[in-house]
Amino acid sequence: MILISACLTGTKCRYDGGGFAQYPELTTLVEKGEAIPVCPEELGGLPTPRPPAELVGGDGAAVLRGEARIVREDGTDVTEAFLEGARAAARIAEQHGVERAILKARSPSCGCSTVYDGTFTGCVIPGQGVTAALLSAMGLHVTDETTIP
Template identity: 45%
Template sequence: MILVSACLCGINCKYNGKNNLNKKILKLLNEGKVLMICPEQIGGLQTPREPCEIVGGTGADVLKGKSKVLSKSGKDCTKEFIKGAYESLKVAKKCNIKKAILKSKSPSCGYGSIYNGNFNGTNINGNGVTAELLSINGILVYNEENFYENHY
Protein backbone atom coordinates (compact mmCIF):
# COMPACT_ATOMS: atom_id res chain seq x y z
CA MET A 1 0.00 0.00 0.00
CA ILE A 2 1.21 3.50 -0.88
CA LEU A 3 0.17 6.62 1.06
CA VAL A 4 -0.94 9.24 -1.48
CA SER A 5 -2.06 12.88 -1.31
CA ALA A 6 -5.83 12.67 -1.81
CA CYS A 7 -5.82 15.61 -4.24
CA LEU A 8 -3.72 13.52 -6.65
CA CYS A 9 -6.56 10.96 -6.71
CA GLY A 10 -9.11 13.59 -7.72
CA ILE A 11 -10.44 14.44 -4.25
CA ASN A 12 -11.36 18.14 -4.02
CA CYS A 13 -9.28 18.90 -0.94
CA LYS A 14 -6.85 21.53 -2.31
CA TYR A 15 -6.83 24.94 -0.66
CA ASN A 16 -9.01 26.28 -3.50
CA GLY A 17 -11.53 23.43 -3.30
CA LYS A 18 -10.19 21.73 -6.41
CA ASN A 19 -7.87 18.75 -6.97
CA ASN A 20 -4.64 17.76 -8.73
CA LEU A 21 -5.89 14.61 -10.44
CA ASN A 22 -3.04 12.52 -11.81
CA LYS A 23 -4.22 9.72 -14.10
CA LYS A 24 -1.25 7.45 -13.34
CA ILE A 25 -1.94 7.73 -9.62
CA LEU A 26 -5.67 7.23 -10.20
CA LYS A 27 -4.73 3.95 -11.90
CA LEU A 28 -2.86 2.90 -8.73
CA LEU A 29 -5.94 3.80 -6.68
CA ASN A 30 -8.19 1.76 -8.96
CA GLU A 31 -5.79 -1.18 -8.56
CA GLY A 32 -6.23 -0.98 -4.78
CA LYS A 33 -2.62 0.07 -4.11
CA VAL A 34 -3.33 3.48 -2.55
CA LEU A 35 -4.40 4.86 0.80
CA MET A 36 -5.47 8.50 0.34
CA ILE A 37 -4.74 11.18 2.90
CA CYS A 38 -4.98 14.97 3.12
CA PRO A 39 -2.77 16.16 5.98
CA GLU A 40 -4.21 19.67 5.89
CA GLN A 41 -7.77 18.43 6.35
CA ILE A 42 -6.73 15.88 8.97
CA GLY A 43 -4.97 18.71 10.77
CA GLY A 44 -8.24 20.64 11.02
CA LEU A 45 -8.15 23.05 8.07
CA GLN A 46 -11.27 23.55 5.97
CA THR A 47 -11.63 23.24 2.23
CA PRO A 48 -11.56 25.69 0.61
CA ARG A 49 -9.04 27.66 2.65
CA GLU A 50 -6.51 30.39 2.07
CA PRO A 51 -3.27 29.21 0.48
CA CYS A 52 -0.48 28.64 3.00
CA GLU A 53 3.30 28.59 2.73
CA ILE A 54 6.16 27.93 5.11
CA VAL A 55 7.65 31.27 6.07
CA GLY A 56 11.26 31.38 7.20
CA GLY A 57 12.34 27.85 6.35
CA THR A 58 11.15 24.37 5.44
CA GLY A 59 9.13 21.57 6.98
CA ALA A 60 12.19 20.54 9.00
CA ASP A 61 12.31 24.03 10.50
CA VAL A 62 8.58 23.95 11.30
CA LEU A 63 8.98 20.65 13.15
CA LYS A 64 11.84 22.17 15.16
CA GLY A 65 9.79 25.29 16.00
CA LYS A 66 12.09 27.53 13.93
CA SER A 67 9.58 28.60 11.26
CA LYS A 68 5.83 28.85 10.77
CA VAL A 69 3.17 27.98 8.25
CA LEU A 70 1.18 31.10 7.46
CA SER A 71 -1.80 31.78 5.23
CA LYS A 72 -1.57 34.44 2.57
CA SER A 73 -3.27 36.93 4.94
CA GLY A 74 -0.85 36.03 7.76
CA LYS A 75 -2.95 33.60 9.84
CA ASP A 76 -0.74 31.12 11.68
CA CYS A 77 -1.67 27.58 10.61
CA THR A 78 1.45 25.90 12.01
CA LYS A 79 -0.45 23.91 14.64
CA GLU A 80 -2.81 22.41 12.04
CA PHE A 81 0.04 21.49 9.68
CA ILE A 82 1.97 19.78 12.47
CA LYS A 83 -1.14 17.93 13.66
CA GLY A 84 -1.87 16.77 10.11
CA ALA A 85 1.70 15.55 9.70
CA TYR A 86 1.61 13.50 12.90
CA GLU A 87 -1.84 12.08 12.10
CA SER A 88 -0.57 11.09 8.63
CA LEU A 89 2.43 9.38 10.21
CA LYS A 90 0.13 7.54 12.61
CA VAL A 91 -1.94 6.23 9.69
CA ALA A 92 1.19 5.20 7.79
CA LYS A 93 2.55 3.29 10.78
CA LYS A 94 -0.76 1.55 11.53
CA CYS A 95 -0.99 0.41 7.91
CA ASN A 96 2.71 -0.53 7.69
CA ILE A 97 3.22 1.85 4.77
CA LYS A 98 6.75 2.18 3.42
CA LYS A 99 6.19 4.58 0.46
CA ALA A 100 4.29 7.81 -0.09
CA ILE A 101 3.49 9.87 -3.18
CA LEU A 102 2.81 13.43 -2.09
CA LYS A 103 1.86 16.59 -3.98
CA SER A 104 4.91 18.54 -5.06
CA LYS A 105 5.59 22.06 -3.75
CA SER A 106 2.90 21.87 -1.05
CA PRO A 107 3.74 23.26 2.42
CA SER A 108 2.61 19.94 3.88
CA CYS A 109 3.26 17.40 1.11
CA GLY A 110 6.04 18.91 -1.00
CA TYR A 111 9.16 16.77 -1.24
CA GLY A 112 12.46 18.20 -2.46
CA SER A 113 10.97 21.55 -3.43
CA ILE A 114 8.40 23.82 -1.77
CA TYR A 115 7.18 27.37 -2.25
CA ASN A 116 9.45 29.97 -0.64
CA GLY A 117 6.98 31.61 1.76
CA ASN A 118 6.52 34.81 -0.25
CA PHE A 119 3.43 33.66 -2.19
CA ASN A 120 5.11 34.56 -5.48
CA GLY A 121 5.38 31.09 -7.05
CA THR A 122 9.12 30.77 -6.36
CA ASN A 123 10.43 27.44 -5.08
CA ILE A 124 13.21 26.57 -2.64
CA ASN A 125 14.86 23.26 -1.82
CA GLY A 126 13.22 21.49 1.09
CA ASN A 127 10.24 19.46 2.19
CA GLY A 128 6.79 20.27 3.47
CA VAL A 129 5.87 19.41 7.06
CA THR A 130 4.27 16.01 6.40
CA ALA A 131 6.83 14.98 3.80
CA GLU A 132 9.63 15.79 6.25
CA LEU A 133 8.05 13.90 9.14
CA LEU A 134 7.33 10.82 7.03
CA SER A 135 10.84 10.88 5.59
CA ILE A 136 12.64 11.13 8.95
CA ASN A 137 10.51 8.20 10.11
CA GLY A 138 11.78 5.92 7.35
CA ILE A 139 9.01 6.24 4.78
CA LEU A 140 10.27 6.71 1.22
CA VAL A 141 8.65 9.90 -0.05
CA TYR A 142 8.17 10.79 -3.70
CA ASN A 143 6.23 13.43 -5.56
CA GLU A 144 3.89 12.75 -8.46
CA GLU A 145 6.70 13.17 -11.01
CA ASN A 146 9.68 11.38 -9.51
CA PHE A 147 7.76 8.31 -8.32
CA TYR A 148 7.38 7.10 -11.89
CA GLU A 149 10.99 7.88 -12.74
CA ASN A 150 12.00 5.49 -9.94
CA HIS A 151 9.33 2.78 -10.30
CA TYR A 152 8.01 2.48 -13.84
Protein backbone atom coordinates in the same frame (compact mmCIF):
# COMPACT_ATOMS: atom_id res chain seq x y z
CA MET B 1 1.44 -0.01 0.89
CA ILE B 2 1.74 3.52 -0.48
CA LEU B 3 0.46 6.80 0.95
CA ILE B 4 -0.77 9.22 -1.75
CA SER B 5 -1.75 12.88 -1.52
CA ALA B 6 -5.52 12.69 -1.95
CA CYS B 7 -5.58 15.63 -4.37
CA LEU B 8 -3.50 13.57 -6.79
CA THR B 9 -6.31 11.00 -6.97
CA GLY B 10 -8.82 13.66 -8.02
CA THR B 11 -10.21 14.33 -4.55
CA LYS B 12 -11.21 17.98 -4.34
CA CYS B 13 -9.17 18.83 -1.24
CA ARG B 14 -6.65 21.36 -2.57
CA TYR B 15 -6.56 24.77 -0.91
CA ASP B 16 -8.56 26.16 -3.85
CA GLY B 17 -11.14 23.36 -3.69
CA GLY B 18 -9.73 21.54 -6.70
CA GLY B 19 -8.09 18.20 -7.32
CA PHE B 20 -5.97 16.63 -10.05
CA ALA B 21 -7.58 14.09 -12.36
CA GLN B 22 -4.55 13.55 -14.59
CA TYR B 23 -3.05 10.68 -12.55
CA PRO B 24 -5.40 7.73 -13.17
CA GLU B 25 -2.62 5.30 -12.23
CA LEU B 26 -2.68 6.67 -8.67
CA THR B 27 -6.46 6.32 -8.47
CA THR B 28 -6.09 2.72 -9.67
CA LEU B 29 -3.62 1.98 -6.85
CA VAL B 30 -6.19 3.22 -4.34
CA GLU B 31 -9.00 1.22 -5.97
CA LYS B 32 -6.85 -1.95 -5.86
CA GLY B 33 -6.18 -1.42 -2.15
CA GLU B 34 -2.47 -0.80 -2.71
CA ALA B 35 -2.51 2.85 -1.64
CA ILE B 36 -4.18 5.11 0.89
CA PRO B 37 -5.16 8.68 -0.06
CA VAL B 38 -4.64 11.35 2.60
CA CYS B 39 -4.91 15.12 2.76
CA PRO B 40 -2.79 16.23 5.73
CA GLU B 41 -4.31 19.71 5.67
CA GLU B 42 -7.85 18.36 6.02
CA LEU B 43 -6.62 15.84 8.62
CA GLY B 44 -5.30 18.85 10.56
CA GLY B 45 -8.77 20.40 10.59
CA LEU B 46 -8.34 22.97 7.82
CA PRO B 47 -11.38 23.56 5.59
CA THR B 48 -11.60 23.16 1.83
CA PRO B 49 -11.34 25.57 0.20
CA ARG B 50 -8.91 27.49 2.42
CA PRO B 51 -6.57 30.45 1.99
CA PRO B 52 -3.15 29.50 0.62
CA ALA B 53 -0.37 29.03 3.16
CA GLU B 54 3.41 28.93 2.83
CA LEU B 55 6.41 28.06 4.96
CA VAL B 56 8.19 31.03 6.53
CA GLY B 57 11.65 30.80 8.06
CA GLY B 58 12.61 27.41 6.68
CA ASP B 59 11.19 24.16 5.38
CA GLY B 60 9.08 21.42 6.94
CA ALA B 61 12.02 19.97 8.87
CA ALA B 62 12.54 23.41 10.43
CA VAL B 63 8.83 23.50 11.34
CA LEU B 64 9.21 20.13 13.08
CA ARG B 65 12.14 21.58 15.07
CA GLY B 66 10.10 24.68 15.99
CA GLU B 67 12.34 26.94 13.89
CA ALA B 68 9.86 27.89 11.12
CA ARG B 69 6.13 28.52 10.78
CA ILE B 70 3.36 28.06 8.22
CA VAL B 71 1.30 31.17 7.61
CA ARG B 72 -1.44 32.44 5.34
CA GLU B 73 -0.87 35.47 3.16
CA ASP B 74 -2.77 37.60 5.71
CA GLY B 75 -0.27 36.53 8.38
CA THR B 76 -2.52 34.03 10.18
CA ASP B 77 -0.34 31.29 11.68
CA VAL B 78 -1.64 27.83 10.78
CA THR B 79 1.42 25.86 11.89
CA GLU B 80 -0.41 23.79 14.50
CA ALA B 81 -3.04 22.61 12.02
CA PHE B 82 -0.31 21.56 9.58
CA LEU B 83 1.58 19.75 12.35
CA GLU B 84 -1.58 17.93 13.45
CA GLY B 85 -2.22 16.88 9.86
CA ALA B 86 1.35 15.63 9.49
CA ARG B 87 1.06 13.62 12.70
CA ALA B 88 -2.28 12.15 11.56
CA ALA B 89 -0.77 11.13 8.21
CA ALA B 90 2.17 9.57 10.07
CA ARG B 91 -0.21 7.56 12.28
CA ILE B 92 -2.03 6.28 9.19
CA ALA B 93 1.31 5.32 7.64
CA GLU B 94 2.33 3.41 10.78
CA GLN B 95 -1.02 1.65 11.12
CA HIS B 96 -0.91 0.39 7.52
CA GLY B 97 2.77 -0.46 7.15
CA VAL B 98 3.33 2.22 4.52
CA GLU B 99 6.84 2.18 3.04
CA ARG B 100 6.63 5.03 0.55
CA ALA B 101 4.59 8.09 -0.27
CA ILE B 102 3.71 9.94 -3.47
CA LEU B 103 2.94 13.51 -2.45
CA LYS B 104 2.00 16.85 -4.03
CA ALA B 105 5.00 18.86 -5.20
CA ARG B 106 5.73 22.26 -3.62
CA SER B 107 2.95 21.97 -1.02
CA PRO B 108 3.71 23.27 2.51
CA SER B 109 2.51 19.86 3.70
CA CYS B 110 3.59 17.49 0.96
CA GLY B 111 6.40 19.08 -1.05
CA CYS B 112 9.25 16.59 -1.37
CA SER B 113 12.14 18.60 -2.80
CA THR B 114 10.96 22.21 -3.07
CA VAL B 115 8.37 24.34 -1.28
CA TYR B 116 7.06 27.85 -1.79
CA ASP B 117 9.31 30.36 -0.03
CA GLY B 118 6.80 32.28 2.10
CA THR B 119 6.64 35.38 -0.10
CA PHE B 120 3.46 34.30 -1.93
CA THR B 121 5.13 35.20 -5.24
CA GLY B 122 5.45 31.69 -6.69
CA CYS B 123 9.14 31.37 -5.79
CA VAL B 124 10.35 28.04 -4.42
CA ILE B 125 13.24 27.01 -2.20
CA PRO B 126 14.84 23.60 -1.61
CA GLY B 127 13.20 21.62 1.16
CA GLN B 128 10.27 19.45 2.12
CA GLY B 129 6.82 20.24 3.44
CA VAL B 130 6.05 19.35 7.04
CA THR B 131 4.29 16.03 6.28
CA ALA B 132 6.98 14.97 3.81
CA ALA B 133 9.67 15.83 6.37
CA LEU B 134 7.95 13.82 9.10
CA LEU B 135 7.41 10.80 6.84
CA SER B 136 11.04 11.00 5.69
CA ALA B 137 12.20 11.11 9.31
CA MET B 138 10.20 7.91 9.87
CA GLY B 139 12.19 6.23 7.09
CA LEU B 140 9.58 6.36 4.33
CA HIS B 141 10.71 7.02 0.77
CA VAL B 142 8.87 10.15 -0.35
CA THR B 143 8.49 11.34 -3.94
CA ASP B 144 6.10 13.65 -5.73
CA GLU B 145 3.96 13.52 -8.84
CA THR B 146 6.75 14.96 -10.98
CA THR B 147 8.40 11.52 -10.87
CA ILE B 148 5.39 9.81 -12.47
CA PRO B 149 6.21 9.02 -16.11
